[in-house]
Amino acid sequence: MQVIINPGSSRLHASTIWIDDPGPLTDFLCAEDACFLRGSDGFVALGEVARHESTSMTEADAWWRQMVSEIENESEMPGRFGTGPLTYGTFCFDPGHTEYSSVLIVPEIIIGRHRGHSWLTQIGYDRVSPELPPCHSKPSPPTGLRFSSGSITESEWMGVVRDMTLRIRAGQASKVVLARDIEARTDGPIDPRWPLRQLLASYGSCWNYLIDGLVGSTPEMLVRRERGLTTSRVLAGTVPRVEGVDDAQRAAQLVSSAKDLEEHRFAVNSVIESLRGHLLAMHVPEAPYVLTLPNVLHLATDICGISEPGLSTLALADAAHPSAAVCGAPTDVARQLIAHYEQLDRGRFAGPVGWMDAQGDGEWAVALRCGQIDATDATRMRLYAGGGIMAASDPHAELVETDAKFSPMKAALRETL
Numbered sequence: 001m002q003v004i005i006n007p008g009s010s011r012l013h014a015s016t017i018w019i020d021d022p023g024p025l026t027d028f029l030c031a032e033d034a035c036f037l038r039g040s041d042g043f044v045a046l047g048e049v050a051r052h053e054s055t056s057m058t059e060a061d062a063w064w065r066q067m068v069s070e071i072e073n074e075s076e077m078p079g080r081f082g083t084g085p086l087t088y089g090t091f092c093f094d095p096g097h098t099e100y101s102s103v104l105i106v107p108e109i110i111i112g113r114h115r116g117h118s119w120l121t122q123i124g125y126d127r128v129s130p131e132l133p134p135c136h137s138k139p140s141p142p143t144g145l146r147f148s149s150g151s152i153t154e155s156e157w158m159g160v161v162r163d164m165t166l167r168i169r170a171g172q173a174s175k176v177v178l179a180r181d182i183e184a185r186t187d188g189p190i191d192p193r194w195p196l197r198q199l200l201a202s203y204g205s206c207w208n209y210l211i212d213g214l215v216g217s218t219p220e221m222l223v224r225r226e227r228g229l230t231t232s233r234v235l236a237g238t239v240p241r242v243e244g245v246d247d248a249q250r251a252a253q254l255v256s257s258a259k260d261l262e263e264h265r266f267a268v269n270s271v272i273e274s275l276r277g278h279l280l281a282m283h284v285p286e287a288p289y290v291l292t293l294p295n296v297l298h299l300a301t302d303i304c305g306i307s308e309p310g311l312s313t314l315a316l317a318d319a320a321h322p323s324a325a326v327c328g329a330p331t332d333v334a335r336q337l338i339a340h341y342e343q344l345d346r347g348r349f350a351g352p353v354g355w356m357d358a359q360g361d362g363e364w365a366v367a368l369r370c371g372q373i374d375a376t377d378a379t380r381m382r383l384y385a386g387g388g389i390m391a392a393s394d395p396h397a398e399l400v401e402t403d404a405k406f407s408p409m410k411a412a413l414r415e416t417l
């Protein structure tokens with residue numbers, strides 16, 4: 001479905017100017033707006049001039065290319081990463097098994113910052129002269145916050161994990177990522193800017209996003225491209241951080257765990273396989289490093305390469321999704337096992353979330369550590385977390401790991417961190 005909002009004249013115009021540092025970008029957000037932020041870099045996107053809803057990333061990519069060809073673009077910084085008109089969106093993990101929609105949106109105003117440079121872009125059907133919008137008052141925390149079980153209970157989920165380990169031992173697959181959900185309820189509508197600000201404060205090194213009611217802070221980047229340089233941060237293999245236990249000791253456990261190293265290797269190999277044909281050169285480190293976050297330690301590998309000209313980051317994300325970090329190995333078998341046994345509609349969880357500019361450069365992260373506000377009842381939010389299941393997985397340890405992965409969103413919804 002394609003929605004074009006308020007077509008005054010037939011042609012879209014975009015105008016981009018340099019601006020002085022505008023301060024915290026989140027101050028410009030209304031609850032309905034969007035953002036994609038890492039530390040102080042990224043953008044907030046206000047209003048909407050066009051929206052495309054489609055389950056297919058290929059279709060969405062073609063739609064954006066068509067939009068770009070029709071935009072009359074004026075810029076004080078032509079071609080600079082992220083400046084000018086852009087589109088952002090969120091795609092479902094498995095379009096064949098979900099009630100949720102995938103969406104790509106073109107905003108009316110973009111306020112962005114990248115490596116110390118700030119800009120303002122305005123897009124509209126009439127000629128536009130960009131003006132910095134006013135800041136908004138701070139969001140209020142949710143009241144009466146409580147959490148309850150999602151689609152299945154904890155013990156039912158551990159049963160599903162146990163069954164999956166048996167299937168894996170029987171040779172049906174090598175790795176299957178299983179997820180679960182919990183529901184957050186509040187007395188009044190949740191203002192997504194509240195958890196967003198809390199996530200930014202605690203998980204600033206992650207990619208923090210708010211798009212169409214989906215809010216989260218992910219440490220995993222599926223595909224990022226800035227002027228040809230393409231990178232991917234692959235994560236798989238996790239230990240929760242434990243109070244009173246030295247991180248170095250936990251990290252040592254992680255890097256010497258055969259199960260976690262193998263789980264990680266499946267994820268890295270799946271990204272290598274899917275991007276190999278699209279990158280002119282690819283560098284893959286020999287061994288993973290340990291990424292330390294406030295809640296967990298992950299095995300991490302940063303892959304980089306030079307991307308073929310002409311291909312957008314959304315096309316690359318389409319090729320790389322779903323990686324074995326969120327699906328499993330072999331991919332098709334794992335996807336079917338998930339659809340059959342997980343007992344959860346993942347919606348946009350674990351799908352690509354991000355943005356791209358008119359050149360097709362951009363960032364498509366993996367939508368992890370997130371919650372989706374219910375479109376018909378904003379007092380409800382569904383939180384998701386999963387873990388890679390291997391033959392040697394222990395169901396209780398997997399439950400504890402998913403609890404640790406819920407903790408960024410659970411803490412972000414509370415009044416104080």
Ligand SMILES: C=C(O[C@H]1C=CC=C(C(=O)O)[C@@H]1O)C(=O)O
Pocket residue numbers: 177179220235236237238298324325326368369384385386387388405
């Ligand atoms: C599926 C999730 O994490 C993935 C990313 C990092 C580590 C993972 C793991 O160790 O299982 C998962 O592959 C999640 O956060 O819900």
